[in-house]
Amino acid sequence: MAPTSNTKKAVHFGAGNIGRGFVACFLHNSGYEVIFADVNGDLIDSLNASPSYKVIEVGSEGTEESAITNYRAINSRTNEEELIQEISTAEVVTCSVGPNILKFIAPVIAKGIDRRSEDLPPVAVIACENAIGATDTLAEYIKDPKNTDPSRLADYDKRARFANSAIDRIVPAQDPDAGLDVKLEKFYEWVVDGTPFKDMSPPDIKGIMWVDNLLPYIERKLYTVNTGHATAAYHGYIRRKSTVYDALQDKDIHGEVKKALENTANLITQKHGIDEKAQNEYVDKIVRRISNPHLEDAVERVGRAPLRKLSRKERFIGPAAELAEHGKDCSALLDAAEMAFRFQNVEGDEESAELAKIMANNKPEDVVKQVCGLNENEKLFPKVVEIVQRVQADSQDD
Numbered sequence: 397m398a399p400t401s402n403t404k405k406a407v408h409f410g411a412g413n414i415g416r417g418f419v420a421c422f423l424h425n426s427g428y429e430v431i432f433a434d435v436n437g438d439l440i441d442s443l444n445a446s447p448s449y450k451v452i453e454v455g456s457e458g459t460e461e462s463a464i465t466n467y468r469a470i471n472s473r474t475n476e477e478e479l480i481q482e483i484s485t486a487e488v489v490t491c492s493v494g495p496n497i498l499k500f501i502a503p504v505i506a507k508g509i510d511r512r513s514e515d516l517p518p519v520a521v522i523a524c525e526n527a528i529g530a531t532d533t534l535a536e537y538i539k540d541p542k543n544t545d546p547s548r549l550a551d552y553d554k555r556a557r558f559a560n561s562a563i564d565r566i567v568p569a570q571d572p573d574a575g576l577d578v579k580l581e582k583f584y585e586w587v588v589d590g591t592p593f594k595d596m597s598p599p600d601i602k603g604i605m606w607v608d609n610l611l612p613y614i615e616r617k618l619y620t621v622n623t624g625h626a627t628a629a630y631h632g633y634i635r636r637k638s639t640v641y642d643a644l645q646d647k648d649i650h651g652e653v654k655k656a657l658e659n660t661a662n663l664i665t666q667k668h669g670i671d672e673k674a675q676n677e678y679v680d681k682i683v684r685r686i687s688n689p690h691l692e693d694a695v696e697r698v699g700r701a702p703l704r705k706l707s708r709k710e711r712f713i714g715p716a717a718e719l720a721e722h723g724k725d726c727s728a729l730l731d732a733a734e735m736a737f738r739f740q741n742v743e744g745d746e747e748s749a750e751l752a753k754i755m756a757n758n759k760p761e762d763v764v765k766q767v768c769g770l771n772e773n774e775k776l777f778p779k780v781v782e783i784v785q786r787v788q789a790d791s792q793d794d
């Protein structure tokens with residue numbers, strides 16, 4: 397394929413915590429110019445007004461800072477045409493907007509892909525969200541007839557390649573006076589499915605681990621890091637702890653996290669043939685990471701969007717449903733899910749208000765079907781119904 401003059405350009409949707417702090421940082425360090433796309437006009441203006449921002453790694457080993465430069469920012473709400481043009485000539489499109497936002501960014505990506513010249517190699521599209529198969533989900537929206545004319549699908553892989561990923565780095569909400577700077581942990585892991593690039597070079601992004609089978613990596617990550625994190629956050633929220641660190645100082649909550657991760661380790665080691673010792677070491681490392689006192693990670697951030705977190709393929713119900721089918725213990729996952737059902741009407745969290753309404757207006761069985769996507773035939777179903785009954789009864793007593 398013909399070389400291009402713009403092979404080092406990446407468009408990244410979502411200039412938030414993980415976007416600025418991790419994805420853009422790695423793209424920048426790999427020599428890409430990064431074009432941020434976001435709907436937050438103030439953030440776009442700040443990025444365009446400032447030639448650099450800092451990424452600050454914090455941990456027990458001390459603090460390390462690096463400067464991110466060579467970026468521009470486009471308001472995707474008001475400047476679609478410019479964004480389409482950038483996507484049509486970019487080498488990479490990434491996003492970290494949240495799994496529920498993928499459908500909103502798909503139309504403009506579809507238009508950008510459609511406009512690509514035949515002389516360019518296909519653009520690599522990598523969604524960096526905490527969800528299994530997030531890039532597949534984005535690709536489905538992009539290829540939907542509403543966004544792409546079906547006649548264009550036959551040779552689509554000449555214009556775009558879609559690769560799922562598992563991305564891991566704790567980036568808490570930032571201090572209001574931090575500006576564009578991002579404080580985060582030192583640890584990172586970014587694993588991407590290499591199979592869509594078998595006949596071409598994958599994008600040269602330093603730090604990515606390319607693998608042929610992503611499922612063990614994304615399930616291990618979601619069902620360990622995010623299960624443990626969310627368990628600490630929901631138990632912590634109910635016990636009025638302000639950060640995940642504070643929550644983990646509580647022996648009972650620490651115990652709940654360890655038990656939840658024993659539940660998921662049982663699934664992960666069996667399902668993916670991961671060595672038990674390796675998984676135990678991974679768990680210990682995760683517990684240390686989420687206990688990082690320097691991160692000040694609010695329980696409200698980690699518990700955000702409880703409807704998403706209680707859904708079928710997510711960090712509690714996903715592993716618990718599989719464990720229950722095999723007659724294995726998932727009790728700590730269910731205890732944490734109960735705390736998630738109690739995460740209602742939290743300030744600034746629309747899903748927690750929606751959860752409160754669903755809980756107030758539906759029979760337990762319907763809540764479980766609607767929120768968790770479980771059906772009566774699944775072994776987990778009655779156990780979650782019991783939890784919902786208990787939470788509803790407690791709400792009536794209040």
Ligand SMILES: NC(=O)c1ccc[n+]([C@@H]2O[C@H](COP(=O)([O-])OP(=O)(O)OC[C@H]3O[C@@H](n4cnc5c(N)ncnc54)[C@H](O)[C@@H]3O)[C@@H](O)[C@H]2O)c1
Nearest residue numbers: 410411412413414434435436492493494500525526566567
């Ligand atoms: N923060 C972390 O520790 C972390 C780590 C790994 C993965 N993730 C995942 O990354 C994603 C983003 O998380 P975050 O913590 O960076 O959240 P965030 O809220 O800090 O950032 C999200 C950004 O997306 C923007 N956005 C919303 N709608 C948009 C749209 N239609 N078009 C373009 N931009 C839009 C928001 O304005 C915001 O700037 C989530 O899926 C999360 O699970 C986060």
Ligand SMILES: O=P(O)(O)OC[C@@H](O)[C@@H](O)[C@H](O)[C@H](O)CO
Nearest residue numbers: 526563564565566567622625698
């Ligand atoms: O981003 P969420 O809402 O899916 O989950 C909240 C946190 O657990 C998450 O952002 C972690 O910090 C991150 O996944 C660490 O890699």
